[in-house]
Amino acid sequence: MLDTILPEGLRFGVLFDRLTSVHSIYIRAEEASASFRARNGLSCPPGCGRCCEGFIPDILPLEASYLAAWLVRNRPERALRMADSGTLPSNLRGCPLYDPDRPDAHCTVYPGRPLICRLFAFSGVRTRTGSPSYSLCREMPGLPPPRSGTRSWEGPALEDLFGTPPLMSDFGAELEGIVPGDGSRREALPEALPAAICQILFLAGLGGKDDPSTDDNDPVLPPLPRAS
Numbered sequence: 001m002l003d004t005i006l007p008e009g010l011r012f013g014v015l016f017d018r019l020t021s022v023h024s025i026y027i028r029a030e031e032a033s034a035s036f037r038a039r040n041g042l043s044c045p046p047g048c049g050r051c052c053e054g055f056i057p058d059i060l061p062l063e064a065s066y067l068a069a070w071l072v073r074n075r076p077e078r079a080l081r082m083a084d085s086g087t088l089p090s091n092l093r094g095c096p097l098y099d100p101d102r103p104d105a106h107c108t109v110y111p112g113r114p115l116i117c118r119l120f121a122f123s124g125v126r127t128r129t130g131s132p133s134y135s136l137c138r139e140m141p142g143l144p145p146p147r148s149g150t151r152s153w154e155g156p157a158l159e160d161l162f163g164t165p166p167l168m169s170d171f172g173a174e175l176e177g178i179v180p181g182d183g184s185r186r187e188a189l190p191e192a193l194p195a196a197i198c199q200i201l202f203l204a205g206l207g208g209k210d211d212p213s214t215d216d217n218d219p220v221l222p223p224l225p226r227a228s
């Protein structure tokens with residue numbers, strides 16, 4: 001499966017190992033989200049994509065690398081245009097990778113999308129006390145009794161009515177743990193992605209023009225995308 005994500009020149013080394021870890025976390029997150037959705041009969045209205053409007057994901061350097069690798073492997077011409085851009089053009093509707101006119105999936109990078117997009121609406125968060133909480137997306141229709149009357153649940157009511165949802169923060173912590181310290185290097189997707197594509201092109205031997213810097217914390221390996 002990973003061979004449909006990564007360009008051929010990138011299938012070895014430390015970055016490959018790290019992206020393999022990202023892939024494994026993404027797969028588990030999606031399975032947990034799908035299971036929560038199925039056992040609770042939750043779904044999005046057909047054609048809805050409102051969560052991508054007015055929203056721009058903040059992503060980890062490794063998430064930018066994963067998405068960049070998918071683009072280079074699967075949408076090379078678009079990847080080259082993005083690499084040249086320096087930053088993605090703003091989209092007044094929100095995420096620059098969102099296309100409201102596509103009939104089926106509005107996300108134009110669906111297999112490469114970041115964690116938050118894989119879990120949104122079918123995962124929970126931790127409250128201040130650390131207990132799980134789940135909120136129904138405001139675009140989803142209300143639920144029949146006994147779950148009607150509110151759109152947020154926690155504590156025993158959550159357990160009784162939905163069971164424990166997958167938690168965004170837990171999968172996020174796993175991602176941040178792949179490269180310690182990465183959590184502080186989050187960047188908005190439009191800024192992070194072009195630089196990550198340059199790095200992937202360079203590392204995959206596809207002619208990226210970026211000159212990778214060395215990372216003091218990782219002298220062995222080629223630089224992950226830099227925060228600029």
Ligand code: SF4
Nearest residue numbers: 044048051121137139
């Ligand atoms: S999560 Fe909410 S806003 Fe996003 S597609 Fe589903 S119903 Fe629409």
Ligand code: SF4
Nearest residue numbers: 052095097098107117
């Ligand atoms: S990456 Fe895709 S799913 Fe995520 S906000 Fe952008 S368009 Fe939406």
